[in-house]
Each structure stands twice: as C-alpha cells, then as structure tokens.
Amino acid sequence: MDKSPSLQIEFQHTISRYSTDETLIQSYWLEIKRQYETAGRYYHNLTHLKNILMELNEISAEINDWEVILCSVFYHDIIYDARAQDNEEQSAQLAKARLSKLQLPESKIDLVFNQIIATKKHQKSTDSDTNYFLDADLSILGKDWEQYNSYGQNIRKEYAIYPDDLYNQGRKKALTHFLTLETIFSTPHFQSKYERQARLNLTREINLL
Incomplete structure (x- = not known):
C-alpha cells in the first residue's frame, strides 16, 4: 500500500506555513518521495516515515515544536547509503539547505539540523523533543x-x-x-x-x- 499521500499532505501543510510558493513546496515533496523510494531502500523508506509519525501523533501534546520535529522526520534519512559513514551529516546539511530557502527562523533550522545529527548515535539529549524523535525512530x-x-x-x-x-x-x-x-x-x-x-x-x- 502506498504510504505517500497522507505524508505528502502532512509535509505540504507544514511547509505552507512558511512559503506560498507552490512550485517550491511541490519540488521539495517530490525530492523527498524520490529519495525515500530509491531502489534498495527496504526499511528506510516512506513506510518508516509513516510509522514514526504515527508514534509521535500519540504524544503530540508532549511535543514543544511540532513543525521542527516533522521536518526532522522527513529529512533525517533523505540521504541513505549503506556504504557511507556520513548519511546523517549529509541529510542534515540537505535539510538546512532546503529549509533555509523558506522563511523558517534560523533557530528552528538549527533544531532540525541537530535532531537529524542526533540519529547517528541515539544518545539521550537535553532536549525533550529530540528524545521523543529518537525514540520514535527506534520504535521498531x-x-x-x-x-x-x-x-x-x-x-x-x-x-x-x-x-x-x-x-x-x-x-x-x-x-x-x-x-x-x-x-x-x-x-x-x-x-x-x-x-x-x-x-x-x-x-x-x-x-x-
């Protein structure tokens, strides 16, 4: 079953709060979809994103910045190569590059960047949202x-x-x-x-x- 429609709505709804450029928003979504549907992704795909969001939706009232955590979910595995040692860094950099084109405050972009980097070691953070995000990522x-x-x-x-x-x-x-x-x-x-x-x-x- 294709998991992308509801993910697309969630992503576009979040991003549209910061940009009215429909072409840009659509291009961002298509890039995410293309990356997560790359051949060879048997686990780190759109279904993985869907499952993380399902876990986080259960505790949405506990999340301090829902927009940040959603951006982290969508971009945290956008770059994934089993042979590479820097997937998290590359994903975080790509997220920063894309979100910087929107009107997101720098503080939010920094949070997204740091949350994605945190998936490399999955160590407990002083930031509660990061801990919820990391736990949801490991929920499988x-x-x-x-x-x-x-x-x-x-x-x-x-x-x-x-x-x-x-x-x-x-x-x-x-x-x-x-x-x-x-x-x-x-x-x-x-x-x-x-x-x-x-x-x-x-x-x-x-x-x-």
Whole structure:
C-alpha cells in the first residue's frame, strides 16, 4: 500500500506555513518521495516515515515544536547509503539547505539540523523533543517479533553488498551496544511501551546471527 499521500499532505501543510510558493513546496515533496523510494531502500523508506509519525501523533501534546520535529522526520534519512559513514551529516546539511530557502527562523533550522545529527548515535539529549524523535525512530525495536524480524530482514537487504560474516559481526556489535545501555529508550512513554520487548527482540536476533 502506498504510504505517500497522507505524508505528502502532512509535509505540504507544514511547509505552507512558511512559503506560498507552490512550485517550491511541490519540488521539495517530490525530492523527498524520490529519495525515500530509491531502489534498495527496504526499511528506510516512506513506510518508516509513516510509522514514526504515527508514534509521535500519540504524544503530540508532549511535543514543544511540532513543525521542527516533522521536518526532522522527513529529512533525517533523505540521504541513505549503506556504504557511507556520513548519511546523517549529509541529510542534515540537505535539510538546512532546503529549509533555509523558506522563511523558517534560523533557530528552528538549527533544531532540525541537530535532531537529524542526533540519529547517528541515539544518545539521550537535553532536549525533550529530540528524545521523543529518537525514540520514535527506534520504535521498531520494540514491536512484536514478526514485525521486528521483518525489519531485520529488510536491513540485511539494504546491506546486501556485505557478505554474511562481515554483516553479522557489525550487526551483532550494534545490537549489543543497545543492550548495554541502561535504557534503550530515553522517554518514559517509549520505555513503558517498548523497552521490555526491544530487549527480547535484540537478544533473540543476536542469538540467531
């Protein structure tokens, strides 16, 4: 099922508060859609964005700046190459370049930039919106095993350029890192909702690698 129509409405509604240039707004959306629909994106695609927004909609009353967090959602994985080490930096720079053409205050653009950069390490932030955004980005970790396993398989497809032994080594290291954290999720909402199942899922996948 195509997840893009409601995403398009959400994006255009947000951006239209800062620009009346319909051609520019449409070009921004088409760029986002094109990037997230690039061949080889089995997980980091429009469905991923849709799921993050669904998680955040549940707690929208807790979000201080909804417009900023929406921009972060749409742009945080706009650049994604499994071989690259700077996807987050490139995505943040692209977001800054695009949003700077609008009338967004510099302070909001800086927040978007920093939230996207924060997805590189997923460390707890002093900014509550950033923590909600990061937790929503990781929410797949705490879904039921069927959904989690499907996610894991899709990540493997995105890293198909790597042989099993190399991939498994890197994947195990990443998953083990999450398990060493005092809590995987930074906010009480997501801890209550997903922490326990996330730890079960991560442990199960590690044992299968």
